[in-house]
Amino acid sequence: MAPRGGRSVSTQVVRNRMKSVKNIQKITKAMKMVAASKLRSAQQRVENSRGLWQPFTALLGDTPRIDVKKNVIVAVTSDKGLCGSIHSASVNVSKALYKLISGSERETKYVILGEKGKVQMVSDSKDDIAMTITELQLQKTPINFTQISELADIILKNVEFDAIRIVFNKFRHVVIHWPTVATILSPEVVERESEAGGMLGDLDSYEIEGGETKSEVLQNLVEFQFACVLFKAMLENACSELGARMSAMDNSSRNAGKMLHRLTLTHNRTRQASITTELIEIISGASALTG
C-alpha cells in the first residue's frame, strides 16, 4: 500500500477519523430516538383525523381517472431532510402524473408545499410552478386545521382548476410508505359527473335541506373537502417522514458502526506496524554498534 521505505499513515489521522465517526453515530442514534417518539403522536393524529375526510370520500368519491382540462398537482413535501426517499418519491410521482395527464388542450400546474420539493422541481419544471409554500412545520406551529385551511383558501383563490391532485406519502407502516394521489374535483365537474352516467352518479339520491341550491351545496362541500383532504395528506406525509427518518437514521448508525470497526482494525494495524518499525530500527542500530 505505502511506497517502499515510506512510513504508513500516522495513527493520529485515523484516531481523528474514528472520533468523528463515533460522534456521527451518536447523533444519528439520537435523531432516530426523537423521530420514534414523535411518530407515536403523529400516528395518533392521523387516526383521529379519519372522521374528517372519510365521509367526503364516501360522498364525492376519489376518481383519479377523471379527464379534465385544467389540473393542479399539489406535491406535499417538507422543509427538513435526512429522511430517506420521501421527498423524491412525491416529486417523481408528481412529474409522472404530469406526463400522464398532459396532452393537447390540457393545462397542468404545480403547487409545491415544502422546501425540499421546491428544490427538486425547480431544476426542470420551473415554468409550470404556480406557487410554492415553505416554512410550514416549525417547532412552534405543528400542522393544524386552521393553517391548512388558510393554505387551501389561498390555493383555491389563486389557481384555476378543474381537478386538484394531491400527491403525498401514505403511511402504511414504519418502513413502508406509499406515494398516493388524492383527487378533488371542482364543483362544476362534480355536477357534470353526478348527472346520469358520470362517475359520481349517486349524488342525486341525496336530499338537500335548507334553502340552498345543489350547486351551492356542492361548492361548499368541494371547498371543505379540499381542506380536509389536504389536512389528511399533510398528516400522513408527516408520519411517513418520521418513519423514513427513523429507518434512515437507523441505517446510518449501523453504517457508522461498521465504519468504526474497520477504522479500528486499520488503527491497530498501523500502530503495530509503527512499533515493529521502531523495534527493527533499534535492533539494527544495536547490531551495527556491536557487530
Added chain:
Amino acid sequence: MASAAAGAVAGAAAPFWRAAGMTYITYSNICASLLRSCLKEPYKADAASREKVHFAISKWAQGKPEKPVIRSDTPEE
C-alpha cells in the same frame, strides 16, 4: 374565476359570506375561532394554541418566484 361564477349564477341569492368573496373554508374557520373564544380557561389557551398559523408563500410567474409573503401568527424573533 370558475367558482365565483357558480356562486353568483346559482339562482337563489348567494349567502352573505359568499357575496363578500369568502370561501366556505374561511367562513367555517371564522365560526370555529368564534367558538374557541367562547371557552373558559384553561381550555381556551389549549384551543388557541391549535389556531396558530405560520407559512411563507411565494407565487411564481413564468418560471420565476416572486418575493415570498410570510403569513404568521407568531411574533418574529
